[in-house]
Structures are given as C-alpha cells and as structure tokens.
Amino acid sequence: MAGRAAVPEVIWARPERTGRGPRPAYTRADIAAAAVRIADAEGLDAVSMRRVAAELGCGTMSLYNYVPRKEDLHELMMDAVSGEHELWEPSGDWRADMFLVAHRTRALMHRHTWLPRLMSPVHGFSPNALRYLEHCLACLDSFEASYGTKMELIAMVNGVVTTYVTNEISTAERTRSLPWTEEQENAVRIAHLGRQVASGAYPRLAASFAEDAGPIDLEAVFERALTRVLDGFA
C-alpha cells in the first residue's frame, strides 16, 4: 500500500515491476495501447479511467496500480506514439533533416489528433521523447551552433508543428462530439465574420477578404512557416 504520493513523481522513474506480490496482469504498453486505441477512435475526451479499464477488461480502480494519476496515463500515451517515430541516419544537411523531422511529426499528429493537446504543457522526459530529442540533435550535428541554440531550434520547430497542426484539426476535433458537422460550423463562423467585415469597422480586414480568392492550402501554409523559421536560424 503506497498510498497516494504527497511528493512529485515521474512515472518513468517508477519500476514497472517490483518483484513482490502477484504478477501484474498488464504491461504499461498494454495500457498505453488501449488508451491510444480509444483516443484515436473516439477522441481524447473518451479516454476516461473507466473506459480504459473496460477496454483492458479489468476493474476501474485496478488501473491505479499501474498509473498513479490520469496525467500519467497521458504520459504513457505520448511515449507510445513517440515510439512510432522512425529515425534515420542524418544526411549531413541539417536543414533538410529538420524539414523531414517536422513533416514526420506533423504526420504523426495527424494520425493521432489528440497529441497536440497533450503536448502543449511541458511533459516528463519519457524514453521515446529522449530518443526523439537525441535524434534531432544528431540531425543538427552539421549545424554550427551551441547546444543551447540547437535546443532552441528544436523547440521552435516542434512548437510550430504543434501550433499549425492544432489549427488544422481544431474544428474537426471540436465538432466530433457536437450534433453538427465541421462544414456547418465553419459556414456559420465565416458568415458571421463576413457580416462583421461588411460593417466597415475593419477596413484592412475587409481588404484582406477582398484580395484572396481560392481556398487556402494548409500544407503549403505549414511549409512556408517552417521554411521561414529555419531561415531565421540560418
């Protein structure tokens, strides 16, 4: 009986198995996989302790033997999908490699749309997160700068990816649990915006609306943003 710790704890520092007592019925990987399955299929809000326990086929409170707080379940989820990152031998062109890293991360987030929401706060240093970070640093071996600057570059790239993916998926994620579609939601918002702009109170915004025609290519917007950020470092 550990009680609930009144002192902070990183789940990765706690051994998965202590030796004493009955064999645990599940591994951390099992639990993470179950949670990820639910989040992918039904959204992050569907990931409740009860739901995950049901998915595993155990009692709700049994989960707390593996994971002291729900937040730690989120850590497990993030680490699990971080493991999907396939790493490669750096090419020697750090710009190209960081481009690829960013695109892979973006793809990962599109595959697991709950990921950006969990990434916003600072998270613990999970094994796969460290593996990823080390890989980024390897990609930057050819970048002549201090480690401090390299870290800032990595943080910046990850931040941009998270920000843009969040924007890309936000309406779809929002309307997931709502009784109307993404398209309806967007239509209503755009209509309201159009009405406001037409009021004449926002001349430049109106001019901006008058200017561009075609629909925006989100991938192109992302790529431009990424290019600019990398330019800022070179």
Added chain:
Amino acid sequence: MAGRAAVPEVIWARPERTGRGPRPAYTRADIAAAAVRIADAEGLDAVSMRRVAAELGCGTMSLYNYVPRKEDLHELMMDAVSGEHELWEPSGDWRADMFLVAHRTRALMHRHTWLPRLMSPVHGFSPNALRYLEHCLACLDSFEASYGTKMELIAMVNGVVTTYVTNEISTAERTRSLPWTEEQENAVRIAHLGRQVASGAYPRLAASFAEDAGPIDLEAVFERALTRVLDGFA
C-alpha cells in the same frame, strides 16, 4: 423557449437583449468579468458554471440564459481580456510594431495565465479579437506583402507567443492544484532527466547538459525566437 440549438451558433451573432421578457439581471460583461476573476485567482479549472453563477449570485441554470454552452463562456472571457489590449498609432516600422504587439500579448498572457489554454483551438471572431487583428494589419501597412502573407505573419507571431508563454507558465499552472510546489516538481523532473542522461544512452543530450551553465533567461529565449521569426519574413 429556444431549446438548445441543434445547429451551430456564434455567441457574438446573438443579440444580448431581445426586448421581450424581464430585464436580464446581468450583462455579458458582468458574466465575463466574474469568470475572469475566478480564473485569474484560482485557475481555469475553477471556472465551472456553478462557480461563476455563485460569483454572480444567481442560480446555476440561470447562466444558460446568457450562454448556451460553457465554451461560449470561454469566448466571453477571451473577448473580455482581449479588450485590455491597448492599441496605438503604427510607427511605420512594422518590425518594431510587431515586436511590441508580441510583447504586449505575452504580458497579457502572463497576467491571465489561462489564456494560452483557451487560445489553442480556433476561436470565434469576437469584437475585441477583430479589433486586435485589424490593429496588427495596421502595423503591417509598411510591410510590402500580400494580405495573405501578412495574415500568415500575424498567425505566426501569435503562435510563437502562445507556445512560449505556455512553456513559461506550464509547471506553475500544473502545480496549482497539486499538493507540492513548482520547485519540487521541477527538481524531481530534472533529477530524472539527469539520471537518464548519465546512463550514456543519449550522448548529444549529455553533451548539451555538460555545455551550458547558468539558469536560462526565459525572456531572452522568447525574444530570440521572436527575432528569428520576424527575420524569416524579412
């Protein structure tokens, strides 16, 4: 009796007062102010419908006369603090003006630490948000580019500010409702990270740790990031 709409709705398109029926006891501004007061003092999670109603001194369900869903309460909050933005006559130097915009926004988010969390998803176009956007565009009058590019610049700057402030405040916000302090939490995390790095599995990360000495100046980090982003556009 409007029922609950089965179709999307922007709260800013709904008139605050229709004329029919008893005078509402509160204005939207009252409600927003109450919610902001609670969020500032006790964090965003303390802003529940019951709590806000109690703060106003009315029954919980009365709030739903003003705000169809909790999400709309959040919109009210965002608009309210967006009104704190003081705008100025653009100087003619867009780079300097955007610098100032970014710093002001950062200061605003530090004053209302719940703001970054609400800003992550795309939000409706509230009056003060539009006012802010128009001001940014005015600051960019001296920037020779299409409105599309200007919009991308604004989005980028706001994204960077949000990302960095989120990182700056995340641990403090997290530990707000936890039985230990920010310092304790950080110490435990750093200790774990140190142990992992010492294992030798992450050589570059280890080198990075060996390199830098002094504590990091978050404001300086932010300023460098901002400079680089603006550089990317010039």
Added chain:
DNA sequence: AGCGCACTACGTACGCTGTACGTAACTAGG
C-alpha cells in the same frame, strides 16, 4: 387596454468524471 408569448429565473435530476478508501487474494524476500 389587455392578451399572449417570448423571455428570465432556477430547482431538480441524470450521467459522467477522477479518485480515496477498505478488503481479499497472492507471492517473493528474510
């Protein structure tokens, strides 16, 4: 002038959440 209806107010209730706590079964270390 007065009827009717849209509105405000709000108590109750439902289904859901995270998780504290207590108990029973089990197994490895001393």
Added chain:
DNA sequence: CCTAGTTACGTACAGCGTACGTAGTGCGCT
C-alpha cells in the same frame, strides 16, 4: 514458513455540464 508489500476491485463521494419543467415577468401586437 511467515509476513510485508503488492494486485485486484467494489463502493462511495464530490464535482462536473446540462436537459427539463415550472413559475413569474413585461414587451409587442391587436
């Protein structure tokens, strides 16, 4: 072997968003 630490899990509590029903109010229309 014994016992301490672990797993398993049912029950329970406080809190959440909000659907629904009812009572009272005052504007707009006839």
